[in-house]
Amino acid sequence: MDxxxxxxxxxxxxxxxxxxxxxxxxxxxxxxLFVSSFRDRDQISASGWWNAPFAVELTARxxxxxxxxxxxxxxxxxxNIYDDPEAQSYFPGGxxxxxxxxxxxxxxxxxxxxxxxDLGDGETLTVNADGTYRYVSPEDPGSRGQRVxxxxxxxxxxxxxxxxxxxxxxxxxxxxxNTFTVTIPATIIPILIAAFAAxxxxxxxxxxxxxxxxxxxxxxxxxxxLALVPMLNLHNxxxxxxxxxxxxxxxxxxxxxxxxxxxRNYMVGLPRDIIESAKVDGATDFELFVRIILPxxxxxxxxxxxxxxxxxxxxxxxxxxxxxxDDASKVMTxxxxxxxxxxxxxxxxxxxxAAFVSIAVPLLVFFTMQRFLVRGLLAGSVK
Amino acid sequence: xxxxxxxxxxxxIGVGGCVAYFYFSNLLLDKVIFPAKGEKAGQNINRxxxxxxxxxxxxxxxxxxxxxxxxxxxxFFRSLYGRNPDEFVGLGNYASLIASEDFRISFFNNFLWAxxxxxxxxxxxxxxxxxxxxxxxxxxxxxxIFMPMAISFVGASLIWKFVYANDADIGLINAIxxxxxxxxxxxxxxxxxxxxxxxxxxxxxxxxxxxxVILSAALxxxxxxxxxxxxxxxxxxxxxxxxxxxxxxxxxxxxxxxTITILVLKVFDIVYTMTGGNFGTEILPSYMMDFMFRDDGRxxxxxxxxxxxxxxxxxxxxxQARKEMR
Numbered sequence: 001m002d003x004x005x006x007x008x009x010x011x012x013x014x015x016x017x018x019x020x021x022x023x024x025x026x027x028x029x030x031x032x033l034f035v036s037s038f039r040d041r042d043q044i045s046a047s048g049w050w051n052a053p054f055a056v057e058l059t060a061r062x063x064x065x066x067x068x069x070x071x072x073x074x075x076x077x078x079x080n081i082y083d084d085p086e087a088q089s090y091f092p093g094g095x096x097x098x099x100x101x102x103x104x105x106x107x108x109x110x111x112x113x114x115x116x117x118d119l120g121d122g123e124t125l126t127v128n129a130d131g132t133y134r135y136v137s138p139e140d141p142g143s144r145g146q147r148v149x150x151x152x153x154x155x156x157x158x159x160x161x162x163x164x165x166x167x168x169x170x171x172x173x174x175x176x177x178n179t180f181t182v183t184i185p186a187t188i189i190p191i192l193i194a195a196f197a198a199x200x201x202x203x204x205x206x207x208x209x210x211x212x213x214x215x216x217x218x219x220x221x222x223x224x225x226l227a228l229v230p231m232l233n234l235h236n237x238x239x240x241x242x243x244x245x246x247x248x249x250x251x252x253x254x255x256x257x258x259x260x261x262x263x264r265n266y267m268v269g270l271p272r273d274i275i276e277s278a279k280v281d282g283a284t285d286f287e288l289f290v291r292i293i294l295p296x297x298x299x300x301x302x303x304x305x306x307x308x309x310x311x312x313x314x315x316x317x318x319x320x321x322x323x324x325x326d327d328a329s330k331v332m333t334x335x336x337x338x339x340x341x342x343x344x345x346x347x348x349x350x351x352x353x354a355a356f357v358s359i360a361v362p363l364l365v366f367f368t369m370q371r372f373l374v375r376g377l378l379a380g381s382v383k
Numbered sequence: 384x385x386x387x388x389x390x391x392x393x394x395x396i397g398v399g400g401c402v403a404y405f406y407f408s409n410l411l412l413d414k415v416i417f418p419a420k421g422e423k424a425g426q427n428i429n430r431x432x433x434x435x436x437x438x439x440x441x442x443x444x445x446x447x448x449x450x451x452x453x454x455x456x457x458x459f460f461r462s463l464y465g466r467n468p469d470e471f472v473g474l475g476n477y478a479s480l481i482a483s484e485d486f487r488i489s490f491f492n493n494f495l496w497a498x499x500x501x502x503x504x505x506x507x508x509x510x511x512x513x514x515x516x517x518x519x520x521x522x523x524x525x526x527x528i529f530m531p532m533a534i535s536f537v538g539a540s541l542i543w544k545f546v547y548a549n550d551a552d553i554g555l556i557n558a559i560x561x562x563x564x565x566x567x568x569x570x571x572x573x574x575x576x577x578x579x580x581x582x583x584x585x586x587x588x589x590x591x592x593x594x595x596v597i598l599s600a601a602l603x604x605x606x607x608x609x610x611x612x613x614x615x616x617x618x619x620x621x622x623x624x625x626x627x628x629x630x631x632x633x634x635x636x637x638x639x640x641x642t643i644t645i646l647v648l649k650v651f652d653i654v655y656t657m658t659g660g661n662f663g664t665e666i667l668p669s670y671m672m673d674f675m676f677r678d679d680g681r682x683x684x685x686x687x688x689x690x691x692x693x694x695x696x697x698x699x700x701x702x703q704a705r706k707e708m709r
Contacts, residue, residue, distance in 0.1 A: 019514045019524050026528045032545040048558050181390045189397035197443030206436040217704040219451045221645045221697045225686035229679045230457030253450030286409040314535030316652045333537040337656045355541035359534045366533035378600050
């Protein structure tokens with residue numbers, strides 16, 4: 001169908017370009033997050049992530065050396081500002097060209113690099129682009145050198161510090177483990193329950209089957225919000241309260257309509273011959289289900305598991321309501337939404353890294369299992 | 384790690400319990416209650432086969448009933464009581480909701496969301512599905528546009544904070560503004576009314592992939608003959624798309640549209656993370672969370688309002704499903 005009439009080559013180019021634009025539009029926000037998560041905190045606030053490969057102009061401060069050599073009736077201090085440990089600390093990747101300097105924190109870029117600055121009382125200071133300076137004073141400057149502020153280009157500095165901090169501090173490691181603890185049982189437990197029910201709805205004849213299927217279809221769209229208050233109250237009465245046990249039950253139940261619906265739609269499409277010949281051979285429904293239906297339904301089971309995994313991993317609402325709000329049991333979404341955004345709203349490096357850690361696992365699942373996911377989506381929505 | 388251990392034990396009990404339940408209940412039915420031997424063998428087999436579906440269905444029906452059917456009723460009754468669960472207020476919660484300015488704002492915003500997000504996601508989804516259809520790298524493009532589906536709403540919100548941030552060195556929008564010569568950064572999330580649309584963009588960004596996958600499959604399912612016939616009759620690509628293809632996949636477009644609409648009515652994460660409901664961006668699900676843990680009566684009333692909005696879609700879905708089964 002590539003060269004049929006009505007397909008013009010100019011149109012083909014327009015298609016290529018518009019798809020490229022769309023893909024870029026869709027990717028750019030995520031790339032921004034990804035790049036930011038590897039950048040040094042000072043660099044993030046000094047330049048946008050799209051400038052990450054380029055040097056950033058940072059303002060730093062240091063002191064001149066304390067050793068002055070007398071020269072006539074003046075004292076001269078020379079050296080390189082990058083030899084000062086304090087100044088070095090601003091440039092872990094090595095300092096670049098000094099652009100401007102000053103001696104007051106209020107105006108750190110008062111003088112251009114290379115010019116001689118008159119500091120009053122006969123003192124002068126020159127800082128050159130390579131960081132060398134010459135400080136001249138009528139008096140012995142004493143044991144402390146002269147304070148120097150300067151702006152210099154800092155080469156791009158990509159670091160794993162953010163990851164280290166996110167994964168070791170603030171209980172984020174605990175939240176990561178908690179998310180797995182919530183997700184895995186909540187993904188595995190519903191599968192078998194749903195599969196049996198789906199088989200009954202697909203291949204067993206009994207009065208009320210049509211009504212039950214209609215109910216499942218209806219329950220697909222019941223807003224979760226309705227269940228929050230009554231079920232939390234019930235959990236409290238039963239003594240489960242806000243706990244992992246409670247959230248496993250809740251997720252199991254909330255995933256059930258989709259599971260039953262998806263699996264039934266899939267099982268109905270299995271070849272009738274196989275099932276009937278097995279029945280003729282004397283297989284009971286239970287054997288039939290375990291030996292034939294279950295293995296044949298693996299693609300649908302996989303599709304549902306991926307859905308349920310992504311949904312429980314990404315969930316914020318159920319976790320906020322059914323889990324206690326202490327640090328020991330927070331999952332990552334709650335941790336990011338409630339803790340990081342609140343207390344560290346300005347620490348973009350940490351925010352980006354935490355977000356990336358939390359989306360890394362779903363993305364991995366997504367890219368390795370996309371086939372099943374697509375198949376599941378199609379089975380769930382289109383006939 | 385005691386919680387992990389608890390998790391493993393729960394998996395074992397959950398899965399093992401299920402297997403044991405199904406195995407032993409079937410065994411019990413076949414061997415003890417209605418044994419297929421003796422003088423009533425034939426009758427017993429029939430009886431057992433009448434009971435068996437319910438054995439298979441019981442756990443799922445129980446869970447669905449407890450967590451999804453009971454709450455519809457339970458929430459409604461709870462919403463008739465005040466903050467104190469013993470104080471009966473009748474429809475008082477609903478009356479005070481309607482009288483409240485915040486509720487009206489969130490209702491109106493939710494209305495906007497329910498129109499703009501499905502429309503946007505379906506439009507972009509259809510566009511991408513059609514454009515990538517004949518492209519050699521179409522699958523790669525689709526996969527990249529589909530990717531946000533895997534990202535949590537919280538993660539997506541954070542991603543978009545790097546676009547909307549009120550700082551030309553962090554937010555992309557302000558950086559573009561700065562490069563065009565505007566010196567003052569704006570906080571797009573504080574622009575009254577329009578900030579809602581900036582939040583909707585996030586959900587459109589996530590949901591376009593979903594619409595695309597389904598519509599793409601639908602487009603491929605269109606019979607070739609209709610397209611060839613149209614081309615022979617001299618239809619240009621636009622006519623081909625809007626007058627031949629779109630009408631044929633209309634049913635799928637409606638399914639995608641309603642599915643996203645339902646989702647819109649449930650998502651509170653984006654508003655909660657981006658603005659906390661401030662600056663006039665509250666929607667019903669986030670408005671409900673304001674009352675959660677504080678005033679259960681009011682919270683359930685809002686939840687029930689959401690349910691009432693969803694109800695027509697639910698009925699339509701059921702009618703469609705019953706049609707298909709016949």
